[in-house]
Structures are given as structure tokens and as C-alpha cells.
Amino acid sequence: MATRDIYESGFDEERSNSTTSACPECGGHVRTNCAETVCEDCGLIIDELQIDRGPDWRSVFDDDDETQRRTGAPLTPARHDRGLSTEIGYERDARGNTLSGEKRGQIARLRREQSRGRFQSKAERNLAHGLTEVRRIASALGLSETARDRACALFRSAQDEDLLYGRSIEAMAAASVYGACRCTGLSRTLDEVITVARVSKRRVSNAYKALNSELGLPTAPLTPQSFVSRLASDLEVTDHVRHRAFELAERAEAETIANGRQPSGVAAACLYLAAQERDCALTQASIAKAAGTTPVTLRSRRDELQRELSQ
Template identity: 55%
Template sequence: MATREIYTTTFDEDVQTTTECPDCDGSVRTATGETICEKCGLVLEDTQLDRGPNWNRYDEQTEKRTGAPLTPTRHDRGLSTEIGRYQDGNGNSLSSRKRRQLNRLRREQSRARWQSKAERNLGYGLGEVRRLSSSLGFGESLRDQACVLFRRAHAESLCIGRSLEAVAAASVYAACRCTGLGRSRTEVAARARCDLGRLTNAYNTMNCELELPAQPVSAIDRISKLATELEVSERVRRRALELAQAATEAGITVGRQPSGVAAGCLYLATERCGLCLSQREIATVAGVSPTTLRSRRDELLEI
């Protein structure tokens, strides 16, 4: 007997039926667990399936039903068991015999944690992504996106011939580019366990192979960070953003380094607002030379 012949009816919540109403001979509709008449509104059946969690009286206060949610930051999606050390699930202290038993279980679990070398590399790379994201002060959303990018790179065998630290750093920088966060490669490489060249090589490979939706870096994204590090007023920040917007509309930012344009806008804004900041100080924070800063300033003065 075929499977479709076994179940003559279904119990889905959004099922359309053509049964007539016994009172007014109107059409009957079944939705949200109730069978009602569309003409007179008579409720023929109100048995609703409760698909929610089945809390009992012992769980009304804690409402604990399952473990932690799935997370892309772990190689096993967070499904591994965490064995405690000194207390049980209820907070009671463990005896010395129980602690020795848990130590043996923890040792065996650590030995059987990795099913293969590829899984071990995935776990190490995701740990590096978490460390780098925490060091740069990123939120959970960007950290999870960087872990997803590292998983894709690992699945596409992009880690072969490259260090895991470089691919992890490239995943974090790619997440910044995809979300429009103004963080430079130099800043990410300063916190990573690889040099700038390896990070650039890994990012270029990921951008080409994975077809990342990376957004172009603009000077507007760099001004807020520079203004925060230089501790300028909100007036100077707004003036620098207006200059950067005018430079973008005029097209003078094409082929220019975003940090240099941001530094020129911020320096010109400090001059207009009467704030005394040297060119070298702004150029050092922006990571450019004073000559580049003056060149961008002169181009801004022309418009």
C-alpha cells in the first residue's frame, strides 16, 4: 500500500475543506485549529493542536526544556557535552570519588572529541575566529557571520596550503567588509597571528572563490573611528562627514585611499572649526603620511 493511501486526511493547521455547514449549508474552512463556517460563523470543531513546549508544574519557574541553542561558532554546533568539575546540575558539591570519575570521563571525552583531522582544524579555526572577534570588540552577530564564512572556506578546501590563522583573520575581515564595518586590514592583522601579506592572500582567495558580497570601503566609514580616537567634538565629526559626502559626490575619492580621504576631511574640518590638531597627529592615527593628508586636503579645497 502506498504511503499516500494510508492517510486520507491531514492535521495541518492551514487546511482548506469543502464540507457544508449543517445549519446554513455554507462553506466550511479549517484554519488555526478551528473548523468554522464562513457564512454564519458556527464553530464545528475547536480542537487545536498545541505545538508548543509541554511545561509541567515542576518546570514553571525555570522553564528548562532543552540545552543551549545551536551555534555556528563551534565545530559540532554546540551539541557537545560539558562535564563539570566541582558541582552537579543542582549546584551541590561533588564528592572526591565523583570528581575522580568525572576527570576520567573528561579525559576520554577530550580524546574522542575530534572524529578526523579536518574536524580538528575546523575547531581550531573557529576558536581563532572567536578570539580575534573578541579582541577587536565585535558583537555576536558579526562573530557568527565570520564563523559561517570560515566554515564555507573550510568546506571549499581553501585552507589547504594556507595557515588556519590567516584564513580565520580573512574571515573576520570579510565579515567586516560584507557588513560595511570600517575596519582596515592593518587593524585586523595587528590582532591576528599572521602577517598582513598572508591575510591579504587568504582574503583575495575567499573573495574570488566564495563570491563574497563585499561592499566598497568609503571614507565616510572611516571618519567616525578617526574622530573617536582623536577625541574631537561632535561638531567636527559632522563637518568631516559633510566634506566626505561632498568629496564622494564630486568623484575625487575614486582611486584614492579611504583613510587618506578621511584624514583630509577631518583635518580640514578641524581647521574650519578652530581646533588645533597637527597634520602628523591625524596622519598617524589614520595610518597615512602627512603628504597624503595635504594632497587630499588640497583636492577638497578645490571643490
């Protein structure tokens, strides 16, 4: 690195907290922390003003109680500006004091100008709208922050590749959420995403096909095992029924029964057979509704499983 040719010593992260080098004055033991290098025997400061990688703090007074808080929120891909934007308050200042009428008018004008200058281009405005839609869909589906950030990153990539031309922002946002679920192995079907999206299934399906073909998403096929745990949790069955249904789902995949079949339908059939074996009162209609399929599909997969088990 160029810094090694400029500085005589390395940065603080290149040094250990306890080094064996001796003090140039007394030959004593030298200790290095994040701020300076000091001799423990004579107190000589050998080096200082090094890079401090620690957090910045500010004092916040709240009801005569001084506390330390981390300044600023962490960067997040879920917002168009990575979370670096600021918000102007309304009636109180940073210390909680009430603003005067003249000051409130001035703050209102500043807030209006900030809102007008928030976006530098139309593309940035579309990005903000799309990421807001992604966050809404992810929240409605109960997805984790990791899946939400993955969906936001997919939407950014889609905009960078000019995939938004001729497609609605809402459809691409829903397709990004579904693509993130497929990439992370989450058991979310396209129909579940459609229920909380604001566009039709055809538009979301076309947008997802464009994402998958243009970006080359590392999606893996959904398996019945990925739906068993969620169905068992929604229907509140016992662990014995859950484990038996998981075993049946593994056997269905091993015997190629699940090939070309709806994974949620196979998982529903496995859960229904496991409930019958463990004398658990579950109806076909309740299981099919939780799986997003029909009782006819459930019975068809059940008959195939029973024929396989009887062999």
C-alpha cells in the same frame, strides 16, 4: 505534502486560534490552541496531541526558588559542532551538591574520554581551531555577533572548497574576518586585522585573495564616509564637526578625489578640514594615528580637498 494524504486534519500551525467550524456534538464554538481543539460550550476535545513548536522547559531549584529556564543553548555557526557539545563539571552535581572523591575520579575519567572523542577527524579538529581563532580576532576588533557568524561561515566555506591546503589556519581565519567586514560594510582595514592576527600581512593578504577569487565574495569598495563616523567617535568631536566631515567625504567621492586613494586617509583629511572650520583643536598626528595613516597622506588629501573647495 505527504502529510495531507495521511492525516485527516492539518497541523496546529495551519489552524487559526479562533476557527468558525462548529462542534460535531452540540454545534458550539470551537477553539484551537497549540495543544488541542476544544468546544467552548460542551468541553468536547475534538483533536489533541498536535505538534508543539514552543520551547522546552525544565524546573531549576536554586535556594528554594523554582525558576524556569530554556534548556540548551541555541545553535551557533561559531563552533564546529554548532554548539551541541556538552561539558562535564568538576566538583558539584546539577543540584549543587559536592561530589565524593570516588565520584570525582569517575567524572575526571569521563571528561578525559570526552576530550579524546570530541573530534571525529583531523578536518573537524582544524575547523574547531580555525573557528576559535575567528572568535578571538572578532572579539579583539569589537565586532558584532552577526559579523562574527559571517566570518565563521566564510571559514567553513573555505574549508569545504579545500582552500586551507598550503595555507595556515590562522591566516585563513584572519582573512575570513576581513572578508566578513568587507561583505557587511564595516570600516575595518586590513592593517587593523593584522594587528590582532598571529601571522604576517603577506599571508593574510594572500588568503583573502584566494577567498575573494574562489568564493566570489560580494564585497563593495570602501568609501571615506564609512570611516568618518568611527574616527569622529574615537577622537570625541562634536556633532557639527562630524556632519561637516561627512559632507566633505561625500563631495570627495562625488568629485572623484577619493578614487585610487586610501579611504581612511581621505576621511582623516575631511575630519581635519571640518575641525579647522569649526575651531576644534585636533592635530594632524592624532587624526592620522586614529585613521591608521600618516600625516603626509593627510596633508596631501587635505590639499586636494582645498583645491576642489576653492573652485
